[in-house]
Amino acid sequence: MSTEYLTAETEWKLPSPRRTAVIxxxxxxxxxxxxxxxxxxxxxxxxxxxPYPHEVLEFPWLxxxxxxxxxxxxxxxxxxxxxxxxxxxxxxxxITAGMGFGFLxxxxxxWHKLIYKDGLTLGTNLFGSTxxxxxxxxxxxxxxxFILLSMILIFSLTGKLxxxxxxxxxxxxxxxxxVDGVWAVVVTVVYIISANS
Amino acid sequence: MPNGIPITTKEIGTEANPARPGEEHGTxxxxxxxxxxxxxxxxxGLMYLGMGWLFFIIAGTMxxxxxxxxxxxxxxxxSPQAFNxxxxxxxxxxxxxxxxPMIFGLANYMVPLQIGARDMAFPRLNAFSFWLTFxxxxxxxxxxVGAPGLYGAGAAPDVAWFAIAPLTSRAFSPGTSVDYWSLxxxxxxxxxxxxxxxxxxxxxxxRCKGMxxxxxxxxxxxxxxxxxxxxxFLPPLSAAQIMLVLERFFGAKFFETQAGGSxxxxxxxxxxxxxPEVYILVLPAFGVISExxxxxxxxxxxxxxxxxxxxxxxxxxxxxxxxxxxxxxxxNSYSITFFAFATFVIAIPTGIKIFNWLATMFGGKxxxxxxxxxxxxxxxxxLIAGLTGIMLGCAPFDWQLNDSYxxxxxxxxxxxxxxxxxxxxxxxxxxxxxxxxxxxxxLGLWHFWLFTIGFHLTFDPQHxxxxxxxxxxxxxxxxxxxWEIWNQISTIGAFLQAIAALIFVIxxxxxxxxxxxxGDDPWDGWTLEWxxxxxxxxxxxxTTPEVKSRRPVWxxxxxxxxxxxxE
Numbered sequence: 001m002s003t004e005y006l007t008a009e010t011e012w013k014l015p016s017p018r019r020t021a022v023i024x025x026x027x028x029x030x031x032x033x034x035x036x037x038x039x040x041x042x043x044x045x046x047x048x049x050x051p052y053p054h055e056v057l058e059f060p061w062l063x064x065x066x067x068x069x070x071x072x073x074x075x076x077x078x079x080x081x082x083x084x085x086x087x088x089x090x091x092x093x094x095i096t097a098g099m100g101f102g103f104l105x106x107x108x109x110x111w112h113k114l115i116y117k118d119g120l121t122l123g124t125n126l127f128g129s130t131x132x133x134x135x136x137x138x139x140x141x142x143x144x145x146f147i148l149l150s151m152i153l154i155f156s157l158t159g160k161l162x163x164x165x166x167x168x169x170x171x172x173x174x175x176x177x178x179v180d181g182v183w184a185v186v187v188t189v190v191y192i193i194s195a196n197s
Numbered sequence: 198m199p200n201g202i203p204i205t206t207k208e209i210g211t212e213a214n215p216a217r218p219g220e221e222h223g224t225x226x227x228x229x230x231x232x233x234x235x236x237x238x239x240x241x242g243l244m245y246l247g248m249g250w251l252f253f254i255i256a257g258t259m260x261x262x263x264x265x266x267x268x269x270x271x272x273x274x275x276s277p278q279a280f281n282x283x284x285x286x287x288x289x290x291x292x293x294x295x296x297x298p299m300i301f302g303l304a305n306y307m308v309p310l311q312i313g314a315r316d317m318a319f320p321r322l323n324a325f326s327f328w329l330t331f332x333x334x335x336x337x338x339x340x341x342v343g344a345p346g347l348y349g350a351g352a353a354p355d356v357a358w359f360a361i362a363p364l365t366s367r368a369f370s371p372g373t374s375v376d377y378w379s380l381x382x383x384x385x386x387x388x389x390x391x392x393x394x395x396x397x398x399x400x401x402x403x404r405c406k407g408m409x410x411x412x413x414x415x416x417x418x419x420x421x422x423x424x425x426x427x428x429x430f431l432p433p434l435s436a437a438q439i440m441l442v443l444e445r446f447f448g449a450k451f452f453e454t455q456a457g458g459s460x461x462x463x464x465x466x467x468x469x470x471x472x473p474e475v476y477i478l479v480l481p482a483f484g485v486i487s488e489x490x491x492x493x494x495x496x497x498x499x500x501x502x503x504x505x506x507x508x509x510x511x512x513x514x515x516x517x518x519x520x521x522x523x524x525x526x527x528x529n530s531y532s533i534t535f536f537a538f539a540t541f542v543i544a545i546p547t548g549i550k551i552f553n554w555l556a557t558m559f560g561g562k563x564x565x566x567x568x569x570x571x572x573x574x575x576x577x578x579x580l581i582a583g584l585t586g587i588m589l590g591c592a593p594f595d596w597q598l599n600d601s602y603x604x605x606x607x608x609x610x611x612x613x614x615x616x617x618x619x620x621x622x623x624x625x626x627x628x629x630x631x632x633x634x635x636x637x638x639x640l641g642l643w644h645f646w647l648f649t650i651g652f653h654l655t656f657d658p659q660h661x662x663x664x665x666x667x668x669x670x671x672x673x674x675x676x677x678x679x680w681e682i683w684n685q686i687s688t689i690g691a692f693l694q695a696i697a698a699l700i701f702v703i704x705x706x707x708x709x710x711x712x713x714x715x716g717d718d719p720w721d722g723w724t725l726e727w728x729x730x731x732x733x734x735x736x737x738x739x740t741t742p743e744v745k746s747r748r749p750v751w752x753x754x755x756x757x758x759x760x761x762x763x764e
Contacts, residue, residue, distance in 0.1 A: 017318045017402040024394045028428045035436035035466060039451065048457040123448030126457050133443060 022171045026178045029141070033182055036137055037189055040130040044194045047125035056118040057195040063106040064187060067142070070099035071180045074173045081166060090156060096176070097149040100142055107139050131190065138186050141179045148172045236320035237735060238305050241327050243631065245302030248331055249295050249620075250702070255338075256290035257698060259283045264655075264691040267684045270676040277672045281355035282374070284670060286337075288358030289378065292474065293385050294334040296612065299620050300481040301330070301389070304396050304420040307627065310726035310733060311414045313405025313742040318398040322391055329388030337381030340374050354378035357670065359471060360441075362452035362463035367445055376445060379438045386435045393427035396420060405725075407744035411505075414724045414747070415498060418505050419484030422512040426473045426480070430516070434470035437463060461526055468519035476515040479579075479611060480508060482619030483550060486572050489622050490554050492722050493569035494561025497748060497760075500553045507546035507553075514543045524595045533592045540590035547583055551576065566720070567641035571622035574649050578614030582607060585660070600670075603663025606656045613652055621648070621701070628705075629719045633731040634712030640704040648697035654690025658683035723748035 044053075074096045080088030111132075114120045120128045152172060155161045161169075235241065263283055266274045275283065305323065309316055317323045340353045352374045356364050365375045400421050404413070413421075441463075443449040450456035452463045491498045498504060520528065520536040528536075554576055563569065585607040589595050598604065621644075628636050662683040667674065674680055718727040727750050729738055746752055746760035 012406045014402045014404060017398050020398045020401050021318070021394055024397055024428055028390050028394070028432050031429050032432035032436050035433045035469075039436075039440065039462065039466075042462060043458070046457045122443060123450065126450050129440075129443065129449035129451055133440065133449070137439075 016167065018167055018171055022174050026174070029178065030182075033134075033137065033185070036130070036134045037185060040134050040189055040194070043126040043130050044197055047127045049125050051118045051120050051124070051127070053127055053131070053190070053194040054196065056114060056120060057191055058110075059191050059195070060106065060110065060187065063103050063110070064183070066099045066103045066106065067180055067183050070096045070103075071177055073099065074176050078170065078173055081169060086156070090153070093149065093153055093156065097146060097153055100146040100149060100176075103142055104139065104146065107135070107142075127194075134186060135190065138179070138182050141182065145172075145176050145179050148175065236316075236324045238309050238317045238320065238323060239631070239733065241323050242302045242304075242306030244327055245298045245305055245330070247302075248327075248334070249299035249302060250705075252290050252294040252298075252334060253698070254702075256287050256295060257695060259287040259290075261691055261695055263287065264688040266673070268688040269685075270674050270681055272673050278355065280672045281357075281670075282353035285354045285357055285378075289337070289354070289382070290334070291612070292358065292478070293382060294330075294337075296478045296616055297385075297389060298330060299616075300423065300478060301326075301392050301396075303416075303481060303485070303620070303623055303627075304424070305392075306631065307726060308396055308399060308417055308420050309403070310630075310729070310737060311417050311724050312400060312403065312408050313725050313738060313744065314399060314403040315737050315741075317395050318403055319395050322395050326388045326392035326395065329391070330385050331388075333381045333383075333385030333388060336384060337377050340377035340381075343373075343377070359464075359467050362441075362460040363454060365441060365445070365463075366453060376442070379441045379445075383435055383438045383442070386431050386438070389427055390431050390435075393424040393431070397424045397428065400424075405738075405741045405744060411502070412744055412747050415487035415501070415504055415508075416481070416484035416724075419480045419487070419508055422508045423477050423480040423484075426477045426512055426515065430470050430473035430477070433466055437466040437470070440466075461523075464523050464526065465520070468522045471522065472519040473515045475608075475611065476511055478616050480511065482575070482616045483508065485619040485623040485626070486554060486575055487550075488724065489568045489572045489626050490557050492626075492720050493564045493566060493572070494558050495564070496557055496561040497723075498553065499556035500549075501747065503549055504553055507549040510546040511543060514539060514546070518543055521590055521592075521595070524592045525599045537590055537592050541587065544583060544587055544590075551580060551583075566625070567636070567638060567645060568622040568626040568720075570642075570645050571618050571625065574645075575615060575618040575622065578610055578618065578652070582610035582615055585610065598663055600668055601663035602659045602667045602669055605669050606659035606663060609656050609659070613656070621645075624701075624705075626720065627726075628708070629715030630726055630731050630733070632709050632712075633715055634708055634710075635715045635719060636704050636708045637712060640700055640707075644697050644700045644704065647693050647700065651690045651693025651695075651697055655687050655694060656690070658686045658690075662687075718750070723751045725749055728753065 073092050077089050077092035077096060080086075080092055120131075122128055122132045149172065152161065152169060155165075231240070232244065235244075262275060263280070266272055266280060305317070308314075337354070352372050354360075354374045354377060356370060356375060356378065360375065360378060363369060365379075400413070400417060410418075440449065440451040444451050444453070450458050452458050452460050454460060487498055487504060518536060518539045520532060521540045524533060524536075585603070589598065589604065589607060625636050625641060628634075662680050665679050665683070667678075667680045667683075674684075715731050717729065717731050719731075720727075725738075725742055725744070726733075728742060742749065746764050748760045752759040752761060
């Protein structure tokens with residue numbers, strides 16, 4: 001079929017390696033999280049000794065607002081960069097990083113309360129094991145995201161970030177949205193399903 | 198070039214590669230520097246394969262000790278503790294440090310060449326993946342010297358390759374042997390996932406002009422499906438390892454029954470990884486056979502679209518069969534029915550593949566070169582492996598024979614009779630491309646016949662021993678159960694295989710220096726790797742090739758009758 005060949009010759013476009021790689025990273029991370037989520041769901045109500053989820057868990061309003069909100073501010077930062085407004089990008093990007101850091105502080109205070117007031121640790125019961133491993137795995141991803149956000153901020157403030165890096169910035173925002181999506185699952189599973197059962 | 202790919206001429210391959218100033222060639226330091234610093238996909242591919250063969254010899258020696266221990270009833274060649282760690286390390290090494298590096302090595306070397314790319318998508322990540330895989334293996338083997346020993350047995354992991362919980366808990370496995378097992382596999386697992394992402398991105402984003410998905414060689418297709426499985430189903434293993442590490446180091450309670458935990462959950466997590474892993478290993482083997490059979494039958498592959506569809510279907514269905522490893526744990530009948538059914542379903546695409554290979558051979562001008570001999574043996578043996586797999590997929594049959602030597606025979610038929618035979622076929626097929634010289638055919642014939650006879654002597658009798666009730670993992674057995682003769686034949690076969698493997702290794706080294714010069718295209722092949730020199734230059738292709746059909750090199754050689762006219 002020579003006609004098909006001719007059209008193929010005029011255009012030969014392949015997907016961007018960076019985007020493809022980030023999609024695959026998100027795929028493999030989702031598989032990792034799935035197992036921890038399954039372990040958490042499987043062990044709901046099977047702990048033999050207190051504390052139980054409904055006694056100690058409080059709905060993480062502050063953390064959720066910070067993290068879900070940061071998904072919006074990172075979009076604003078990207079829009080500013082596309083318009084060519086570097087100062088707008090700096091502002092929104094710094095807010096995003098700050099909200100990520102705020103989420104980590106929220107998690108730290110929550111864990112401090114759970115450990116010292118409620119006496120819940122990794123080895124206390126099944127709830128402790130599955131809770132800290134799932135929430136901790138997510139928090140470790142927030143830490144990685146925060147480091148990436150800070151790096152971009154530093155590069156950008158020192159003038160090393162240029163227009164050709166817009167795909168790098170976009171990939172970090174994809175990762176950040178993924179971390180957000182995982183938080184939505186964690187909130188549903190941990191703070192809604194298990195805290196009410 | 199009137200009609201297609203600009204072929205790299207031989208001059209480029211043999212063109213002197215001038216040494217950069219301050220760089221000496223031929224010394225041991227320059228050689229080590231080369232290995233440590235390289236990011237070239239061909240060198241890394243060979244390093245993966247070298248690692249695979251190194252651990253093949255180590256784990257093969259362990260198998261030989263196991264077989265010698267089982268040669269006579271009431272034998273006490275090694276202690277029971279040493280026996281436990283022998284079969285654990287044999288199994289773990291053969292899967293993670295032999296078969297996985299071999300498939301990664303083949304994919305690393307061949308995928309960029311077959312799609313007309315100059316290197317992998319992320320060359321430095323590629324080197325990182327290799328070194329993680331290698332150091333993971335080193336970490337696990339360090340347990341032999343690093344962990345405190347029990348009764349002089351060394352302290353290698355001794356919990357079987359799927360590390361049954363709660364045997365892995367601190368109470369039953371004191372010391373650090375299980376930690377070496379879990380941390381070693383965790384490190385190797387990260388290397389495999391990053392390697393898998395790299396190969397997938399290479400296939401999606403670096404195909405040469407005209408190489409649409411439906412024109413990719415089947416080996417590339419099968420690598421793509423394999424790496425999808427690696428990326429999706431290795432993380433469950435890593436997650437389970439993380440839980441195990443948390444349990445052993447920080448007192449978490451995931452698999453501890455006294456705390457309400459479930460030991461069965463470990464089995465589910467392990468086999469969610471474990472069964473796709475079988476397909477991770479066997480799909481590249483299918484890819485090799487799909488390359489070798491057409492070239493040595495002088496016919497294009499029969500039913501290319503069906504081959505692709507069957508591969509993708511195997512990839513998807515393999516996600517839903519894991520619990521057929523767990524029929525004896527007491528699942529409800531709905532689960533058993535589902536997993537037995539899924540196991541039968543996966544036989545359909547596999548059967549399609551076998552029929553397509555046979556149809557490719559049918560009416561072809563078969564050349565019985567060494568790669569083709571291994572491919573024919575593969576077809577025969579993999580068919581039997583699949584059939585015993587269907588037998589074990591019948592839950593009632595499995596209740597009788599689970600954890601017996603029948604299972605051992607079944608999966609060694611898959612892994613040795615299938616995967617290792619395909620790797621041998623690939624080695625004889627692509628060695629001329631990698632080293633520019635042919636492997637010696639006489640030694641190859643000795644290797645083939647000794648290995649095939651040894652293989653059948655080893656594993657055919659194990660089916661019978663299993664049916665007679667011999668359980669797997671036993672240290673020794675009493676006389677008079679009718680197991681002696683089958684074990685003795687099996688041990689003799691194992692040593693024949695060892696001799697054959699030795700001949701192969703000798704052939705690898707001797708032919709690199711003294712083999713007949715191969716030329717660029719010794720087998721009259723059709724895929725792009727044969728369009729460049731042997732060995733390929735660092736940049737693979739002088740100019741990026743352009744492809745118009747599934748057999749670009751055929752088009753080049755036969756401008757009067759190109760394939761693209763009929764596509």
